[in-house]
Amino acid sequence: MSFSISAIPDIRFGEDALSGLPAAVKSFDGVGAVLLVIDAFLAQSGLAAKISAELAEVGVKTQVFSDFAGEPKLAHLHAAIAAGQGADMVIGIGGGSALDIGKIVACCIASGEDPMHYALAANPLPKNPLKKIMIPTTAGTGSETSATNIFAGPEGKKLWIWGPETKADLVILDPALTKTLPANLTAWCGLDAFIHAFEAATNRNTHRGAQFYAHQALRLITSALETAVKHPDDIAARGDVLLGSCFAGIAIDNCGTAIAHNISHALAGLGPVHHGLATALGFEATLGWLVEADTPELNAAAKACGVRSAAELPAFVSGWMDRCGITRSLPVAFKPFNDTDLAREMRAPENQPMRRSTIRDVTDADIDRFAASIMALPKGI
Numbered sequence: 180m181s182f183s184i185s186a187i188p189d190i191r192f193g194e195d196a197l198s199g200l201p202a203a204v205k206s207f208d209g210v211g212a213v214l215l216v217i218d219a220f221l222a223q224s225g226l227a228a229k230i231s232a233e234l235a236e237v238g239v240k241t242q243v244f245s246d247f248a249g250e251p252k253l254a255h256l257h258a259a260i261a262a263g264q265g266a267d268m269v270i271g272i273g274g275g276s277a278l279d280i281g282k283i284v285a286c287c288i289a290s291g292e293d294p295m296h297y298a299l300a301a302n303p304l305p306k307n308p309l310k311k312i313m314i315p316t317t318a319g320t321g322s323e324t325s326a327t328n329i330f331a332g333p334e335g336k337k338l339w340i341w342g343p344e345t346k347a348d349l350v351i352l353d354p355a356l357t358k359t360l361p362a363n364l365t366a367w368c369g370l371d372a373f374i375h376a377f378e379a380a381t382n383r384n385t386h387r388g389a390q391f392y393a394h395q396a397l398r399l400i401t402s403a404l405e406t407a408v409k410h411p412d413d414i415a416a417r418g419d420v421l422l423g424s425c426f427a428g429i430a431i432d433n434c435g436t437a438i439a440h441n442i443s444h445a446l447a448g449l450g451p452v453h454h455g456l457a458t459a460l461g462f463e464a465t466l467g468w469l470v471e472a473d474t475p476e477l478n479a480a481a482k483a484c485g486v487r488s489a490a491e492l493p494a495f496v497s498g499w500m501d502r503c504g505i506t507r508s509l510p511v512a513f514k515p516f517n518d519t520d521l522a523r524e525m526r527a528p529e530n531q532p533m534r535r536s537t538i539r540d541v542t543d544a545d546i547d548r549f550a551a552s553i554m555a556l557p558k559g560i
């Protein structure tokens with residue numbers, strides 16, 4: 180087997196790691212102004228004002244952008260680019276939405292191009308993007324360590340911008356920042372991270388380099404997520420899930436995802452649904468079928484989850500999702516849609532890489548069956 184491991188940013192982990200931000204900003208040459216892309220909840224809690232004041236003390240001007248909600252849309256990216264004119268660096272603080280906005284606009288501000296110029300790899304990214312510091316507060320997407328960035332294009336469909344140029348230069352992991360994340364989001368995001376690790380460790384692209392991070396992520400997340408959901412102030416559990424999510428980001432950055440993410444992106448093409456919940460529903464619906472492949476990689480992933488074999492995984496995952504309080508239900512916005520709609524989205528060209536990377540061949544009949552089982556779920560949250 181031959182493989183390479185893509186670049187991993189500098190990572191600083193620890194409770195109160197955020198207090199090192201001003202010194203970290205100053206450690207980069209010539210930074211006089213930053214664009215702070217910060218989640219609205221955190222901005223309103225006073226964090227944007229606190230960071231701006233601390234950066235002012237070291238002579239750095241801050242422009243705050245927090246005017247976005249839900250998954251990033253093209254209009255949010257345009258507004259962030261306008262806010263960030265003149266910045267030398269982008270700091271992203273929040274969930275995957277804040278981080279993806281920050282990583283994309285660091286490229287667009289440097290080049291003067293529109294995000295659509297780079298969507299779906301239409302054109303090469305600029306070689307000298309603005310410097311980026313990424314600080315996740317959800318423990319789910321792994322965007323802080325990946326070269327992937329997701330946003331909704333002009334027609335509302337999920338698009339991606341991919342490239343090492345979008346990667347963070349520095350990642351700060353401070354578990355205290357995740358304490359305010361509500362239980363349902365803690366569980367949904369944690370499952371997203373878990374599935375990143377699982378899919379990267381078991382799909383057709385997997386290799387030992389990614390498995391090193393993925394298996395550690397599986398261990399950390401399966402042992403700590405339930406505690407983080409039930410005891411939000413447990414900083415050790417929060418830290419384990421945050422570190423697991425970061426390692427899972429490294430794993431998908433190397434090997435990508437698989438069928439659960441095909442379903443989750445397909446669902447997002449129909450209506451608004453949290454990415455972690457959609458991915459968890461897709462994972463549970465396909466895991467029994469997937470583990471029939473019984474590969475050494477599936478069995479190694481099972482062991483990292485603390486169970487003896489791949490065959491035990493479906494029962495383990497369903498029980499664990501129950502204990503983490505995950506209700507198997509789609510948002511009410513999905514009421515007008517049926518299994519044919521979901522199957523069509525699962526077959527859409529942009530979702531084929533995730534279908535193809537799945538360790539088993541995903542036939543059209545499989546797609547129809549999975550779509551039927553997902554759309555049979557209650558539509559009520």
Ligand SMILES: NC(=O)c1ccc[n+]([C@@H]2O[C@H](COP(=O)([O-])OP(=O)(O)OC[C@H]3O[C@@H](n4cnc5c(N)ncnc54)[C@H](O)[C@@H]3O)[C@@H](O)[C@H]2O)c1
Nearest residue numbers: 220250274275276316317320322325327329356359360454
């Ligand atoms: N770049 C990647 O590799 C990658 C991977 C997976 C998903 N994604 C994308 O990431 C986005 C989803 O990100 P997410 O799941 O982190 O959610 P999010 O960033 O959309 O945030 C979800 C909610 O959590 C709130 N929140 C965030 N941090 C909080 C905190 N500490 N306390 C209280 N509330 C907090 C936000 O205000 C928001 O309401 C989607 O657009 C998805 O497509 C990207």
Ligand SMILES: [Fe+2]
Nearest residue numbers: 320371375458
């Ligand atoms: Fe994901």
